[in-house]
Amino acid sequence: MSPEPQVSVRRGAASLDLQNLRQTFGATLAVDDVSLRVEPGEIVCLLGHSGCGKTSLLRIVAGLERPDSGRVLIDGREVVGPDRFTPPEQRGVGMMFQDYALFPHLTIFENVTFGLSKLPAHKARIVAEAQLARVGLLRYSKDYPHMLSGGEQQRVALARAMAPHPGVLLMDEPFSNLDQRMRERIREETASLLREKGATAVVVTHDPEEAMQLADRIALMRAGKIVQMGTAEELYEAPQSLFAARFFCDLNEIDVVALNGRIQTPLGDFDAPAEVEDGPVTLCLRPHGIKLEPFDPSAPPPLTGVLTNRRYLGEDDLRHVQVAGLVAPLRVRGAARWRPEIGESAGLRIDPRQVLVFSRKSV
């Protein structure tokens, strides 16, 4: 999917082209033949577990690491290539660091003007003050970073990175140092700021929810490779691998066998998707795709189980239901109108659209 239509691409937002990047650290392959194009004004999230190479990729774009091979083009201009390595200060790329990297010996104002040394002082002041005002921290101009809270420091780091109007803004786990409650709010503010400025941004994160909230497109990474690229919806609804499916959802997994396009399970029979060959498969059920209903002994539902555990989680309930023939109880989530007691029998209804099947040969 292309960038959101309401985004007005501001002049200066650059495109970013990564071509066949490879990087090794000793014996480990951190980035393995990665290619990626980011359109001007687009926000792309690099999503993956720690050690998957997402931060290395970001640092290559910033110019903080030199890849073994491959090219990086910013607005069509080559900054990394076989014979070229533009130093970071000449790339027009902004970066926000996981630890914010605010200069502790400079005031907030001096931090934000640090990247504006090419502007005359009075112009730099105007730009910096505008940036600080936008993140609501103008009144802290004369303070030092350690006097600010974590959330405020995060916003200073954002203001500092954006002040020189970089063509591409890189963000390395920008919200991971904030506590849960604050993270939600700051994430929203940051997202709207990025969209408002129409900035091209690449954001590294390990949090799928964060990626879905921020990104126009998500690049899911594993072991140095991009395993799937698409919108949040595409990745969630149509994961191409068990890895991708697991990343976005806490699945119930059942190992079974597909035969002649059919899969027989203790939960009933399912059609195997066309692309899945016969053989060992993993059947995945989303906890939200299972509904519990009262057990009526006079008209027993086709599938029943016994409630073994339940947790009240506010908007959701989490319930464990043991079904005959399954090793582990099924995890069922959702807003519950009917709340059975532990030990009570319940009918189960499975939404077939929420069932995913992956061949176990190609995990």
Add this chain to the structure above:
Amino acid sequence: MDSGQARRSVFGEGGDRRWLIASSCVALLVLAPLVSLILIAGRGSGDLWPHILAYVLPQALRDTAVLLLGVGVMVVTLGAGLAWLVTAYEFPGRRLFDWALLLPLATPTYIVAYAYLDLMHPIGPVQTGVRALLGLTDPRALWFPDVRTMTGCILLLSFVLYPYVYLSTRAMFLMQAGSLLEAARTLGASRTRVFFRVALPLARPAIAVGASLALMEALNDIGASEFLGVKTLSVSIYSTWINRSNLPGAAQIALAMLALVVALVLLERWARRRQRYVSQAQRARRAAPLQLTGWRAGLAIALVSTPILIGFILPAGHVANEAFKRVRFAGFSPQIGQEILNTIAIASAATVVAMALGFLVASAARLSRAPLGGALLRASSLGYAAPGTVLAIGLMTPLFALDNIIADTAESLFGISLGLLISGSGAALVYAYVARFLAISAGGVESGLAKLSPSLDHAARMLGQSAGGAMRRVQLPLIRPALGGAALLVFVDCMKELPATLLLRPLNFETLATHLYGEAARGTYEDGAVAATCIVLVGLVPVMMLARLSRRRAFAWDKNAEGAEAMARDLLLVEPAGAPDKPQGKL
């Protein structure tokens, strides 16, 4: 007291109090010479004072100020510049230079001065060599810069003392979160700008500590300044006492010097005011050094090898060579053998006492929750800032008085003559060493203890150990390496110490350092080179240790070290917390 009752049952408050009382006694012992100094100075000095005020003090103050200023500028430039060179760049041999730059620490200032006086003498090897190159035969035909000047003194002291700044600043550069430097790069700053705008200002506290240590050494120095004809305060104190036997006069000059020390300490505090430099960046990843090649690498190598050459290889090589020639020509003189024994005996005695008292003070600070414990620890460390001459002058009067009282008492009670028991036995010298170097032993123990979780203490206490028992059975075994390092440092420092030794040694008692001083003062170069070589060789041991330690890990800037400019003078004993030196690559 209810709360006291409750605490006593678990942590034994009575025990705490005993530790604190003992610790107070130690602090008093350290502070006593400074107090007595003020009292002596207050007594006035009769006829000589106008002379001192008019002729001695102004010149001594001016010379000292010029010397400190010159050395200050030089050590900061050399120390910080070299530290940046070996941390921000990669060039052939960098790992070797990285620690070799510490070598000048092994050569005391008076040995360097002694060596250069000989090296640069008109008929010494350097000038002879230059004349031979130019085909000159008459020594007067060649003008050569005289090393016996203020400039010469500043240069020599700087090339020996820069490692203090180098060490602390280098550690700071290594532990500076790479992300700060990288952030500056992504904001458009070149490497040069990153150095001046980010790395250097952030390292300011480290530079201040290193520089203040170097300046205290310069202030303390007596041999080099005297040999090179610079009349500093230290030299004036010594000559006022030795040549004029004027103790109050010496005490008054010493007070002026103490004022200078206080000014230095305040300056260092001021440099570290306000901002919190301890970066919030936790996962310190080092910025990748830039690989230098071609002429740039050559230049870097030339820059880092010059100070090693001037501060260590030339002087140490020269004295070693002279010592070798001497021993081959005249054999190993029994006199030197006796002096080695003297040196080892007195330094060992001082080390044992300093370690015991240091352990006591640091443990008391840890055991007692009261701020008093920490304050006593700091007070006990103050002696390090007091130059040797100042401390010795302050000690002399009370110890002589005590000696006389003991002698009189013994005489009247038992009819035996003991002579001067304290000063005659070397106990006065041990006292001075301990007062001066207690900061090192206490600092070593403190930093060793700081790494142990308090829950270890608590667990031992809950399992029935007393405070002392927990110390003995849990903490002591755990901090043994730190203790060993501290003891070694104290020993080597005692061995190298010159000014206090000169003033407080018993009659006819020579150590290696005083022997060297005597020969240099007389202008003879006989066994002096052998003594110098011995000192340098022993001095190399802690440098090697330091090099190994700092190569593996950067020294973590410790906020607790605040106020302890005295602490861990070689910064050696504060072992690093993080390990930012590890290779890059893992995410």
